[in-house]
Amino acid sequence: MRYSHPVLSILAWWAIPIGAVVLAVAVSGVARHVRRPSDDETIFAYRKFRDAISNDDDPVEAVPPS
16 A cells, blocks of 8 residues: 555654654653752762761861951
């Protein structure tokens, strides 16, 4: 069975937007999957650093203003 030009045109008009939506969902899912672990590690490292600074046992002497 041979497809005529109008049938191929209709298929192309539907395939392009559907393909774009599928591609956008895939890219969004991959970006979300990659981003989450690094964000958690960054927040954990920031909190650890903040706690280390606030719990410092030997405070630095303040220099009086001149």
